Amino acid sequence: MSSRSRSSRGAISEEEINELISKLQSLLPNARRRGSSQASTTKLLKETCSYIKSLHREVDDLSDRLSDLMSTMDHNSPGAEIIRSILRS
Amino acid sequence: MAHCGGGGLPSRRPGAQLQQETAVESLCQSLMLDDVMLHDGRYRAICGAFGGYLQEWPDMSSACYAGGFGATPVQEVSNGGNSFSCSGGGSTKRKSDAYLDAKGECKRPRGKQQVCELDQSSGRGKPEKAKPAGTRKKGDVAAQKQDPRAAGGQKTDYIHVRARRGQATDSHSLAERVRRERISERMRYLQELVPGCDKVTGKAGMLDEIINYVQSLQKQVEFLSMKIAASNPVVNFDIVEDLFGGRRLGQACSPAAATMPMPIHGQMDTSCLQMQQMHQPAAAGFGLEMVVNNQYTPAQSRPLPAATPPPVSAGASVESCLDVNGAAAWDIGSQNLFSGFDAQFQQVQSELLFLSSKACRLLFFFFRN
Secondary structure, X not given: OOHHHHHXXXXXXXXXXXXXXXXXXXXXXXXXXOOOOHHHHHHHHHHHHHHHHHHHHHHHHHHHHHHHHHHOOOOOOHHHXXXXXXXHO | OHHHHHHHOXXXXXXXXXXXXHHHHHHHHHHHHHHHHHHOHHHHHHHHOOHHHHOOOHHHHHHHHHHOOOOOOEEEEEOOOOOOOOOOOOOEEOOOHHHHHHHOOXXXXXXXXXXXXXXXXXXXXXXXXXXXXXXXXXXXXXXXXXXXXXXXXXXXXXXXEEEEOOOOOOHHHHHHHHHHHHHHHHHHHHHHHOOOOOOOOHHHHHHHHHHHHHHHHHHHHHHHHHHHHHHHXXXXXXXXXXXXXXXHOOOOOOOHHHHOOHXXXXXXXXXXXXXXXXXXXXXXXXXOHHHHHHOOHHHHHOOOOOOOOOOOHHHHOHHHHHHOHHHHHHHHXXXXXXXXXXXXXXXXXXXXXXXXXXXXXXXHHHHHO
């Protein structure tokens, strides 16, 4: 409840947040060309938003395609066994 | 076969929408309390009780404090739905230290915490959107200074969280505040996007969750791409299998292109890159790319008279030569390859890109068998 404990806790979380921000930054596709991390936290978050959205789209698209492929496959063909083994690997 | 990849298919979380409301509320709370704390050091103590909601960005508080507020921040929280009255009659007003003596009044926003918690538990409040930068002008600061708004007068379905700033006299403070709000807004968006993010408190936890989520999404995309790349030739395996089945039934010399179903061609067009990926390892693994490319060309250009019966290899693959004409062509192709590369086949090879990749897969299939 004291401001001292609050500030000390805040200091810890500052470090944490700095670390997390840089970590998040490294995950983004265009992480390299970005210079200062701290000044662009807003941009970073915005890019994270759009990146997550694009990832969502990609996952949806890929899973659609995969399920299409799966549904068109022949179940009893001898090739299906091979395919299963491929997919398992 | 559909069940084969079922485990890897992503499932969108149905509860994500449900969580959004509470997520938004908690972030609203965070935003508001952030404002309180950052603006007035005296309320850090109060804010400390709120735990994780109050983790501010590292450089914010220092910037805000450096700005030097000679301001009268007025915090107004009106809670229309519940007609909840806190200590300030529903509104809380706070003065910074500079104004404490002159006004002689300092209301601590005791009710704020209660208001927030109550609203969160009620689960129907929606936070007001973060105000754009233009609404925070110095001109209205004076007007709002002595204007503790009565919360009871506003009956709305959602809470108004108006963290009106007092005179942030310097542009630095204004810019910093706008920046903070933008960050909070983005965090709110992210919270909506990332499932389970509302369960963690504090920006550090949220960031952690976001990072994990992004990583998992990346892995998911990678996994799905791999699977699709692996299952594309799989589908073609089936078709090739059908082709071969037909061939065994006596349609040996029909041009391969004529028997290829058209949808498959379309699919190959779209997935050319993945096919190339599959094509490469298969060809590299067996070292028979040329053989594969040559496989169908005799069948297509001429009626496969078993042109020059290979004296050497005939013994090696007599069985396949005997029952399947395609296999015979295969052997001839390999003969041509091994006896020296034929320019004619090279030309045909360039013409028959799809055929060659299909044949490669066929070869792959047979080797697997």
